Amino acid sequence: MKKRVLSLLLAGVMLVGVLAGCGGDKGSADGAKTYNVGVSIYQFDDNFMTLYRNEIEAYFKTLETDDVKYKVTIVDGKNDMATQTNQIDTFITQKMDVIICNLVQTSSAETIIDKVVAANIPLVLINREPLGETDESYAGILENEKVCYVGADARQSGTYQGEIVRDLPNKGDMNGDGVVKYVMIEGDPENPDAQYRTEFSIKALTDAGIKVECLVDQVGNWATDKGQQIAASALTQYGTDIDVIFCNNDGMAIGAAAAIEAAGRKVGQDILLLGVDALDDCVDMIKAGTMTGTVLNDHIGQSHTAVDVAIKALKGESIDNYYWVDYVKVDASYVNK
Numbered sequence: 001m002k003k004r005v006l007s008l009l010l011a012g013v014m015l016v017g018v019l020a021g022c023g024g025d026k027g028s029a030d031g032a033k034t035y036n037v038g039v040s041i042y043q044f045d046d047n048f049m050t051l052y053r054n055e056i057e058a059y060f061k062t063l064e065t066d067d068v069k070y071k072v073t074i075v076d077g078k079n080d081m082a083t084q085t086n087q088i089d090t091f092i093t094q095k096m097d098v099i100i101c102n103l104v105q106t107s108s109a110e111t112i113i114d115k116v117v118a119a120n121i122p123l124v125l126i127n128r129e130p131l132g133e134t135d136e137s138y139a140g141i142l143e144n145e146k147v148c149y150v151g152a153d154a155r156q157s158g159t160y161q162g163e164i165v166r167d168l169p170n171k172g173d174m175n176g177d178g179v180v181k182y183v184m185i186e187g188d189p190e191n192p193d194a195q196y197r198t199e200f201s202i203k204a205l206t207d208a209g210i211k212v213e214c215l216v217d218q219v220g221n222w223a224t225d226k227g228q229q230i231a232a233s234a235l236t237q238y239g240t241d242i243d244v245i246f247c248n249n250d251g252m253a254i255g256a257a258a259a260i261e262a263a264g265r266k267v268g269q270d271i272l273l274l275g276v277d278a279l280d281d282c283v284d285m286i287k288a289g290t291m292t293g294t295v296l297n298d299h300i301g302q303s304h305t306a307v308d309v310a311i312k313a314l315k316g317e318s319i320d321n322y323y324w325v326d327y328v329k330v331d332a333s334y335v336n337k
């Protein structure tokens with residue numbers, strides 16, 4: 001009899017726990033509340049997103065208290081949308097308290113948003129903007145009280161790359177033939193960061209009245225080895241005609257730097273090299289003069305904003321649909337300050 005009363009009591013306590021537990025597991029031994037956070041990154045094998053995801057994890061840790069813990073599960077989308085869709089489905093089944101997603105394909109944003117919204121789980125999209133704020137044809141894609149995007153405006157990073165070249169005494173015309181002839185090494189073409197950086201770096205030059213000519217424009221998918229291959233073959237084909245190599249990110253610029261060195265060319269003397277992200281290696285290269293400039297893609301600011309917003313959302317506090325973090329221009333004068 002006693003046993004039965006006890007188990008009824010226990011069942012009652014558990015039911016109250018379930019009913020009260022709109023988000024977060026109660027009842028860990030020390031009484032702390034644990035929130036479950038699901039994070040899907042488009043691809044672990046990406047320099048910048050590795051820094052970003054490590055910082056997400058580290059920052060969540062710093063926000064833990066005796067009463068509140070975060071169980072963060074980070075999965076690798078392996079650059080495959082089907083894999084990522086499965087991961088999001090699993091997060092939904094696991095009843096995550098919040099999902100942070102770095103989309104593999106921005107064109108799948110709506111499908112992912114619809115699923116997560118239907119499950120009533122807050123969704124923080126990061127790094128790959130589901131166009132909406134910066135492209136009116138997608139306006140409204142994030143208009144839901146539990147969905148937001150945290151990122152940086154890629155147009156700004158492109159503009160900064162172009163301005164670094166524009167502000168040099170020779171305005172980027174290294175061989176003095178009157179035209180800035182360039183090689184463009186692009187990231188994943190489906191990614192707005194790649195599209196905008198490609199467009200706005202050159203726009204900053206043409207807006208300043210500088211004549212430009214594109215010699216090569218190829219996709220390097222953010223990868224160092226691809227950056228090296230594209231730069232090497234461009235250097236073989238066009239030699240000293242090339243004034244500038246623009247790379248949509250630093251990973252590819254590191255590859256291009258190796259090709260420039262192998263071709264016996266000298267950054268700052270007969271060629272210029274630009275990237276985006278401000279990886280430590282590239283900041284060192286700018287100090288050493290083997291790279292012209294980059295743009296800080298603030299993974300600390302972005303990851304902290306994403307986590308802060310995720311925590312607000314899981315607590316049921318209201319959030320905005322967009323959070324923007326600024327880029328910072330990084331050239332020789334900046335690094336030698």
Ligand code: GAL
Binds near residue numbers: 046193249250251297
């Ligand atoms: C960009 C970054 C690239 C790459 C890409 C992934 O913002 O500059 O290096 O990480 O995101 O979407």
